[in-house]
Amino acid sequence: DQQVKQNSPSLSVQEGRISILNCDYTNSMFDYFLWYKKYPAEGPTFLISISSIKDKNEDGRFTVFLNKSAKHLSLHIVPSQPGDSAVYFCAANAGNMLTFGGGTRLMVKP
Amino acid sequence: GAGVSQSPRYKVAKRGQDVALRCDPISGHVSLFWYQQALGQGPEFLTYFQNEAQLDKSGLPSDRFFAERPEGSVSTLKIQRTQQEDSAVYLCASSAGTSGRALYNEQFFGPGTRLTVL
Numbered sequence: 001d002q003q004v005k006q007n008s009p010s011l012s013v014q015e016g017r018i019s020i021l022n023c024d025y026t027n028s029m030f031d032y033f034l035w036y037k038k039y040p041a042e043g044p045t046f047l048i049s050i051s052s053i054k055d056k057n058e059d060g061r062f063t064v065f066l067n068k069s070a071k072h073l074s075l076h077i078v079p080s081q082p083g084d085s086a087v088y089f090c091a092a093n094a095g096n097m098l099t100f101g102g103g104t105r106l107m108v109k110p
Numbered sequence: 111g112a113g114v115s116q117s118p119r120y121k122v123a124k125r126g127q128d129v130a131l132r133c134d135p136i137s138g139h140v141s142l143f144w145y146q147q148a149l150g151q152g153p154e155f156l157t158y159f160q161n162e163a164q165l166d167k168s169g170l171p172s173d174r175f176f177a178e179r180p181e182g183s184v185s186t187l188k189i190q191r192t193q194q195e196d197s198a199v200y201l202c203a204s205s206a207g208t209s210g211r212a213l214y215n216e217q218f219f220g221p222g223t224r225l226t227v228l
Contacts, residue, residue, distance in 0.1 A: 021179075043222055097158075100153045103151070
């Protein structure tokens with residue numbers, strides 16, 4: 001039973017446009033959410049996070065939105081750049097454990 | 111280097127063979143995690159250390175999996191009598207934080223060890 005789901009395995013976006021990556025969760029005990037970026041042959045890198053008491057967190061080109069009632073979060077990247085092409089994982093925290101989604105591969109075309 | 115390192119980067123094992131995967135965390139990092147990432151999936155939690163104490167091993171899939179961090183620095187994940195379903199990338203992560211948000215905001219991953227069991 002997947003508690004964190006990323007339903008789109010891949011996304012293709014034109015350079016300069018907005019990329020929107022989505023994530024759904026089922027466990028209402030999750031109170032902290034994170035996005036990671038992963039390049040091939042490297043480990044995931046922390047990107048941005050949001051606490052369950054907030055509905056938005058912004059850091060430069062990256063914004064994470066949280067809709068607790070829908071148990072849904074999204075990552076917006078604007079403007080998208082070719083260097084953003086990677087696999088993006090959302091993760092949710094309860095206690096000492098992180099639960100990851102399956103990832104979405106983002107391809108930003110020049 | 112200053113990051114988390116893992117060795118070997120690639121390991122091919124015959125079914126039934128024992129393997130040992132090593133993680134060198136960032137110097138001074140108290141917390142250390144092991145994750146298993148199957149092909150096309152996200153990382154799955156295996157176990158968590160704070161210094162030399164293994165505080166959570168609830169994610170270890172069977173008693174064939176064993177992890178240790180005897181001196182609170184380097185950690186080894188050992189898999190006995192490997193099976194084909196053990197084929198995955200094994201990720202290690204370390205953090206200077208010990209609780210709350212700092213535990214994950216400051217979490218750095220190594221490049222992983224890709225284990226293939228034939």
